[in-house]
Amino acid sequence: MKKRALLSVSNKLGLTEFAKQLHDLDYELVSTGGTKRTIEEAGIPVRSISEVTEFPEIMDGRVKTLHPSVHGGLLAKRSYESHMKQLEELDIKTIDLVAVNLYPFKETIAKEGVSEADAIENIDIGGPTMLRAAAKSFEDVAVVVNPSDYEEVIAGIQEGGLSFETRRKLAAKVFRHTANYDAMIAGYFSELTEEPYPETYTVTYEKVQSLRYGENPHQSAAFYKKANVEGTSLAEAEQLNGKELSYNNIQDANAALEVVLEFHQPAAVAVKHMNPCGVGVGENLYDAYVKAYEGDPVSIFGGIVALNREVDGETAAKLKEIFLEIIIAPSFSQEALDLLTTKKNLRLLKVDMKKADRPAHKLATVNGGLLVQDTDEGSLDGVDLEVATEREPTEQEMEDMKLGWKVVKHVKSNAIVVAKGDRTLGVGAGQMNRVGAAKIAFEQAGEKAAGSIMASDAFFPMPDTVEAAAEAGVTAIIQPGGSKRDQDSIDACNKHGIAMVFTKMRHFKH
Numbered sequence: 001m002k003k004r005a006l007l008s009v010s011n012k013l014g015l016t017e018f019a020k021q022l023h024d025l026d027y028e029l030v031s032t033g034g035t036k037r038t039i040e041e042a043g044i045p046v047r048s049i050s051e052v053t054e055f056p057e058i059m060d061g062r063v064k065t066l067h068p069s070v071h072g073g074l075l076a077k078r079s080y081e082s083h084m085k086q087l088e089e090l091d092i093k094t095i096d097l098v099a100v101n102l103y104p105f106k107e108t109i110a111k112e113g114v115s116e117a118d119a120i121e122n123i124d125i126g127g128p129t130m131l132r133a134a135a136k137s138f139e140d141v142a143v144v145v146n147p148s149d150y151e152e153v154i155a156g157i158q159e160g161g162l163s164f165e166t167r168r169k170l171a172a173k174v175f176r177h178t179a180n181y182d183a184m185i186a187g188y189f190s191e192l193t194e195e196p197y198p199e200t201y202t203v204t205y206e207k208v209q210s211l212r213y214g215e216n217p218h219q220s221a222a223f224y225k226k227a228n229v230e231g232t233s234l235a236e237a238e239q240l241n242g243k244e245l246s247y248n249n250i251q252d253a254n255a256a257l258e259v260v261l262e263f264h265q266p267a268a269v270a271v272k273h274m275n276p277c278g279v280g281v282g283e284n285l286y287d288a289y290v291k292a293y294e295g296d297p298v299s300i301f302g303g304i305v306a307l308n309r310e311v312d313g314e315t316a317a318k319l320k321e322i323f324l325e326i327i328i329a330p331s332f333s334q335e336a337l338d339l340l341t342t343k344k345n346l347r348l349l350k351v352d353m354k355k356a357d358r359p360a361h362k363l364a365t366v367n368g369g370l371l372v373q374d375t376d377e378g379s380l381d382g383v384d385l386e387v388a389t390e391r392e393p394t395e396q397e398m399e400d401m402k403l404g405w406k407v408v409k410h411v412k413s414n415a416i417v418v419a420k421g422d423r424t425l426g427v428g429a430g431q432m433n434r435v436g437a438a439k440i441a442f443e444q445a446g447e448k449a450a451g452s453i454m455a456s457d458a459f460f461p462m463p464d465t466v467e468a469a470a471e472a473g474v475t476a477i478i479q480p481g482g483s484k485r486d487q488d489s490i491d492a493c494n495k496h497g498i499a500m501v502f503t504k505m506r507h508f509k510h
């Protein structure tokens with residue numbers, strides 16, 4: 001008796017070649033409407049699914065393969081006499097191979113302005129049902145969900161049949177695929193019904209690449225991207241030069257990208273170990289980069305630089321002067337590319353920075369758990385800053401404080417940023433007490449701290465940070481305010497003639 005293959009695919013890639021090879025291997029082919037037409041047009045004999053089900057495809061294809069003649073043929077255990085007897089009694093033929101790929105739900109919901117009705121029509125029902133049935137029956141049935149596996153499947157059959165291990169691997173792939181598909185549907189409906197934190201949180205990620213190792217060489221790692229990437233993302237970067245990215249590179253590059261996206265003017269951000277070490281904004285990119293570089297010419301060495309304008313030749317020449325791991329930009333001029341690609345290991349990443357939306361959620365794992373929160377979208381846009389001190393900040397101080405505030409949001413807490421004249425001068429990151437972070441920032445800024453501003457990601461529980469700032473020459477402070485002891489800090493500012501504003505918004509980053 002001929003073996004039977006059921007083919008029902010939305011993505012017709014490689015279909016006719018696969019069908020032809022199966023036919024040559026003496027399989028009887030059975031197909032649904034569009035798939036059958038494609039196979040027939042290639043001159044390959046194929047039977048209609050309606051012949052098998054003795055039922056027409058109905059309701060615009062909503063029901064075509066959902067039939068006992070299909071699912072009996074898939075789910076019967078060949079080793080059970082009772083199952084085989086039932087098939088015989090009901091005149092159902094076994095199905096030995098299934099190739100199915102699903103309605104393009106992901107691509108449909110990614111379309112701008114897609115209607116709910118369109119999204120719903122693209123939820124495949126019959127396809128996943130067949131895939132799951134075939135995968136459950138992997139001991140007897142081979143199931144192919146990805147056209148990239150056609151070749152291997154054909155080769156296996158030609159060599160005398162697919163092994164148990166191969167069939168089990170194909171089944172595992174199917175269950176991951178249908179889980180991924182359903183997770184996308186679940187996510188879509190959670191959004192529709194405005195349930196950001198539902199009773200089960202199902203997210204799905206697709207592999208971008210295996211990584212050589214994780215944070216340290218003894219840790220294994222891989223990079224995955226969201227099935228539907230929202231906004232500007234490193235996961236969609238185009239690498240134009242350099243060796244493969246590492247786990248730490250990706251983390252650092254993402255940190256740099258997040259900071260540079262804060263700015264509309266030409267901006268440059270240098271990052272080390274996920275903290276910005278130098279940030280500059282300017283009239284043009286060169287100017288911005290020079291400022292970022294001068295912010296901390298020591299830490300930037302071996303760092304990651306993100307820029308928010310096309311890298312031109314002049315900026316590239318300056319970037320080339322020091323050892324950098326990665327440069328991220330929306331584009332690179334040919335001149336810049338010619339200059340930078342002479343450094344073989346320097347990774348150049350082209351990232352589309354125009355995508356406005358940001359990921360709705362930030363995820364963090366704890367042992368045995370997952371924390372989910374809104375992305376920190378807090379900004380000073382439209383915020384009336386409260387001046388807490390006797391002295392009002394000058395216009396220049398205000399500008400510098402706005403820059404400091406944008407940067408301090410991205411520095412690990414406790415975080416202090418010292419800035420002046422469109423650039424950072426010192427960054428204190430990740431300290432267990434605030435005054436400690438401030439001291440690090442002042443030490444970095446050195447004499448340049450005179451006349452600078454200080455930004456703090458959270459309020460001051462004591463006036464010690466203000467005192468340290470006064471000693472370093474800081475003239476204005478931006479911080480959330482809200483401590484029971486705010487008055488102590490205000491008094492200290494007034495004593496030293498420092499202007500201080502409250503944002504009433506905290507930017508902890510752990």
Ligand SMILES: NC(=O)c1ncn([C@@H]2O[C@H](COP(=O)(O)O)[C@@H](O)[C@H]2O)c1NC=O
Nearest residue numbers: 010032033034035062064065066125126127
């Ligand atoms: N309703 C059904 O019984 C059904 N059976 C198979 N499909 C899907 O129909 C698509 C193929 O359709 P066609 O061969 O007409 O191009 C495949 O993506 C397959 O997963 C179905 N469609 C949706 O559920």
